[in-house]
Amino acid sequence: MNRFSFKRNNVKVFLFFLVATSILWLFIQFSKNYTRTLEADIVYINIPDDKAIDPTSDAKLLVTLGGNGFRLIAHSWTTPELVFDYKESAKKRSNEYVFALDKKGDFIKRKLEFKGNVIDLQKDTVxxxxxxxxxxxxxVRPNVSLKYAAGYGSSEGLEIQPDSIMLSGIKQVLDSINYVVTxxxxxxGLKSNxxxxxxxxxxxxxxxxxxxxxxxxxxxSVSKFTEGSQNVPIILENVPENEEVKIFPKEVKIVYRVGLDKYDDISERDFKVIADYREASENNAFLFLKLIKSPEKIHDVRLQEKQIQFVIVNKE
Known part of the structure; x- marks a missing residue:
């Protein structure tokens, strides 16, 4: 039992001296002088609200510091920041400003709260x-794709609020932006609002x-959709005064999809179909129909007939 206790005491003594010598070694190492080059981030404060920082402004500064390990270790874990106050700058031109850095490095030491020496600076002016x-x-242009379940749709379609936004920036950048997207x-499978x-x-x-x-x-807004139709008279346009032209048929059926809640709101007066006589050809007795007016609240609009026959009745 005493023999075991003696060995245990020896281990404790060994560990004590190991820890003590390690601490002493670290103390000696950290007491030595070193140099270290750091890349510091530059931060500008108190910039006027109506001003923006140009990307060409200095954003980094290489600083070489000298001192013992205790003084340098504080700047080894994180990227140091150098804060420059706009109010302390010197104006160079109308929109350009400079911060002079003294060669002794007192300004940098104060900013970094460093008590060693500033050996070198990348530049003497920020x-x-x-x-x-x-x-x-x-x-705003919405990049939204809506797919409805069978038998459903929307009379109004996608709506966004607001439909425009405000951008703030330098003139050159804003001039290149005419719209934004989502x-x-x-x-x-939309079946409801x-x-x-x-x-x-x-x-x-x-x-x-x-x-x-x-x-x-x-x-x-989503609603149940159904098929609707209207018989719409065909308007013949651009007929010369000295000619009489008859068309067959005189009206065309228009088929469309519409929400049940809007079904009774649609009438033939909401549509306009024309045939342009100027497009007539001597070798062809047909005119193509054009739908030039239809309500915004309907969808999948189509003419059951795409063309009509015409006959010249009287020509002087």
Missing amino acids: FLKLHTIFDKKVP TSLTVD WEEEVPIKMDSLQEVVNVVPRIINASV
Whole structure:
């Protein structure tokens, strides 16, 4: 038993000296002087609300620091930040500003809260360029595909709110943007009213300072659909004054799909079908029909007859 206790005490003594010598070794190593080059992120503050930072402005700065390990280790775990206050800048041109860095590195040491030495700086001046921010209102194009269940549809179709958004940015960027699109969305088997929030696609808006709003509301009113039809008179146009032309038939049947709630709202007066006599050919006794007016609330509109016959009755 005493022999076992003696061995256990030896292990404790060994571990104690191992830990102590390791700590002493680390202390000696960290007491030595080192140099380390860091890439610091540049952050600008107090930029006026009506200004945007140009991408060509300095965003990084290489700094070589010298000091013992205790002083350098604090900057080894994270990327250091150098904060520059716009109010402390010197104006170079109308939209260009500079921050002078002293050779002694006192400014950098103060910004980094570093008590060692600044051995070297990548440059002695930090450059900032600003642009005036403008606003532009642009329409939204929804990238939404709606597929209805059999026998269903929508008289009004997809509606979005708002239908336009406000962009803020530099003039050169805004001039190149005429509209924005939403992210892609497909909805299948619609049988009832649908509504969902859809984000604006931001991929092409990286250089825009602000986008308001970034989400729109998309909706559609869905109803049961049925087939409707109307017999519509055909209007013959562009007949010369010295000619009399008769057509056969004089009306055409139009077939369409319409919501049950809108079925009784549709009449023949909502349609206009014409045949243009100027398109007549001596070798052809037919004229093609054109549907030039129909209600927006109907779908899948088609003429049962695509052409009609004509006869010249009297020609002087």
